[in-house]
Every structure is written in C-alpha cells, then in structure tokens.
Amino acid sequence: MSRRFEGAGAGVAAVEDASFEIDAHSRIALVGPSGSGKSTLLHLMAGLLDPSAGSVSWPALDEAGDGRPGAIAVVFQAPSLVPWLDAVENVMVPLLLQELAEKAARRQAEAALAALGLAEIGDKLPEELSGGEAQRVTVARAMAQKAKLLLADEPTGQLDQATAREVMSALVHAADRNRAALIVATHDPAVAAVLSVVWCMDHGRLAVEKRAVV
Ligand SMILES: Nc1ncnc2c1ncn2[C@@H]1O[C@H](COP(=O)(O)OP(=O)(O)OP(=O)(O)O)[C@@H](O)[C@H]1O
Ligand SMILES: [Mg+2]
Structure with missing residues (x-):
C-alpha cells in the first residue's frame, strides 16, 4: 500500500x-530518519x-470477532491526553468506548498505570504531569485495552534510559499476555534491540531486516 x-x-x-x-508473535x-x-x-x-x-486488512482480527476498535491500540507520538481528565480517566476512555463497565475499566486502568510505575499519579491532570509521566500514561492507555495489535510511535522519546527499558519491558509483557503483535517506531537503538525484527524506513520505502530472537 x-x-x-x-x-x-x-x-x-x-x-x-x-x-x-504480521502475525500475532511479531x-x-x-x-x-x-x-x-x-x-x-x-x-x-x-x-x-x-x-x-492498495489496502490494509486484518483477517485474523475479523475472524476472531475482534474487528471492533479495541483490537488495535495506538501509542501516539504527539501528546494526546484529554486535558480535563485525570490520568486514570484518560486511560479509561477507550475502555468505556469498548463498553466496559466503569468499575472494571477503572480497575484495568489503575493496573496499567501501576505496571508503569505510575500508581501515585492517577488523580493528576495532564498539565500536572512531567513530559515523561504523560508519555507513560499514553502507553498505559494503549496497554489497558488488551488489543491484539499494539502500535507504539516513539513511546520512549521523552524517557531516560532506565525508564525507557521499563516501558519497553511492560509493552512486551502486555503483548505476550494478550497474544498481541507489537510494533514500535523508535530512534533509540536500545529500544530496537529488545524486539526481534527491524523494519527500516527510508524516504517512504520499507526494508525488512530479520534478526534472531534474543
Ligand atoms: N498530514 C500530513 N500532511 C502532509 N504531509 C505529511 C502529513 N503527515 C506526514 N507528512 C509528511 O510525510 C512524510 C513522513 O512523515 P512521518 O510523520 O510519517 O515521518 P516519521 O518517520 O514518523 O518522522 P519522525 O521520526 O520525525 O516522527 C514527511 O515528509 C512528512 O512531512
Ligand atoms: Mg513519527
């Protein structure tokens, strides 16, 4: 396409x-650049x-009856938190759109924030968060959706090395647990190193570099 x-x-x-x-183990x-x-x-x-x-289709997601929006979750590169909702509520938004009951959505959102070391900031508004905290809330929002395809656009761009490692391990763990495919756009070689295949883009052209799973 x-x-x-x-x-x-x-x-x-x-x-x-x-x-x-793309298959579920990707x-x-x-x-x-x-x-x-x-x-x-x-x-x-x-x-x-x-x-x-051209076109994009996800036959496995359709077959599983998972063609609803929740089958694909995205961590956006640009700031994307709703400014008047606190961190927990931001993570709950897609869950409520998937018609999860409010109590279950809150539980799921709090668990995702806790997995990223953000248990303490759940009631803060986006303007009260540091750049790195806000970025981790957007990662938590995608992880909480239990999607079958997890797309993360530079999810560690504003994080120090240690926090970036923690975020990557949380993302991989979430993908493993949900049997989801994980695709991460990144400029950080340390982030690319924890994934098994590298796709290189150059002027819109995609080249695939296979690598042994480590
Ligand atoms: N909505 C848009 N309208 C016009 N041009 C766009 C739009 N979105 C992206 N582009 C152009 O398409 C090209 C690819 O942009 P894209 O955002 O996909 O790059 P990227 O690899 O994600 O870059 P970065 O690493 O800076 O995030 C760029 O030349 C960009 O200027
Ligand atoms: Mg980009």
Whole structure:
C-alpha cells in the first residue's frame, strides 16, 4: 500500500509500495530518519489514515470477532491526553468506548498505570504531569485495552534510559499476555534491540531486516 500527501508542489510520497503480513508473535522495531514515513505507516496500519493506493486488512482480527476498535491500540507520538481528565480517566476512555463497565475499566486502568510505575499519579491532570509521566500514561492507555495489535510511535522519546527499558519491558509483557503483535517506531537503538525484527524506513520505502530472537 502507498500513501501520498498532496500539497504545494509535487506532494510527498510518505509511504511507497509497502507490502507485509504480521502475525500475532511479531515484535517489530520500525526505525528510520525523521520524515521517513514511520508514523504514516503506523496510522495506515491502525486505520486512522486511508492508503492512496492498495489496502490494509486484518483477517485474523475479523475472524476472531475482534474487528471492533479495541483490537488495535495506538501509542501516539504527539501528546494526546484529554486535558480535563485525570490520568486514570484518560486511560479509561477507550475502555468505556469498548463498553466496559466503569468499575472494571477503572480497575484495568489503575493496573496499567501501576505496571508503569505510575500508581501515585492517577488523580493528576495532564498539565500536572512531567513530559515523561504523560508519555507513560499514553502507553498505559494503549496497554489497558488488551488489543491484539499494539502500535507504539516513539513511546520512549521523552524517557531516560532506565525508564525507557521499563516501558519497553511492560509493552512486551502486555503483548505476550494478550497474544498481541507489537510494533514500535523508535530512534533509540536500545529500544530496537529488545524486539526481534527491524523494519527500516527510508524516504517512504520499507526494508525488512530479520534478526534472531534474543
Ligand atoms: N498530514 C500530513 N500532511 C502532509 N504531509 C505529511 C502529513 N503527515 C506526514 N507528512 C509528511 O510525510 C512524510 C513522513 O512523515 P512521518 O510523520 O510519517 O515521518 P516519521 O518517520 O514518523 O518522522 P519522525 O521520526 O520525525 O516522527 C514527511 O515528509 C512528512 O512531512
Ligand atoms: Mg513519527
């Protein structure tokens, strides 16, 4: 599939002829220079953006009756917390949209925050959080959804090395527990190193580098 952005001049081919399959065990690092198309590819995979050519489909998710929004969870690169909801409520939003009862949603949200070392900040508003804490709340929000496809766009960009390691291990653990595929766009080689396959993007072109599972 491909995606162009038209604008002034010739436009941009953000993703060109990307073709791949993903199974439930996939643990993929998506790397490449700024502007190479990583976020665009993740948004195409999530169905948040339509391809300009080709298509995206997830037959296994449909077969499992999981084609509802909860089957795919996204950690966005840009800040995406609702400013007037506290941290727990932010994590609860997609769970309530999936029609989980409020009590169960709160329990699930608190567990996801605790797994990321954020048990103490549940009642804080986004403006009261540090950049790294806010980023971990967005990771918790995606983890809490128990999705079958977990897409994370630079989830450790604002974190120190030790916290980044903890976040990555929480993401991998969540993917293992839910038998979900995990794809992480990152500039950090240490983050890429914990995943088993590396996809490199360059000017919208995708190259796959297989690696032995460590
Ligand atoms: N909504 C948009 N409208 C126009 N051009 C866009 C849009 N979104 C992305 N682009 C362009 O598409 C290309 C790929 O952008 P993308 O955000 O996917 O890159 P990226 O690899 O995620 O970069 P980064 O590492 O900086 O996050 C860039 O040239 C960008 O300017
Ligand atoms: Mg990006």
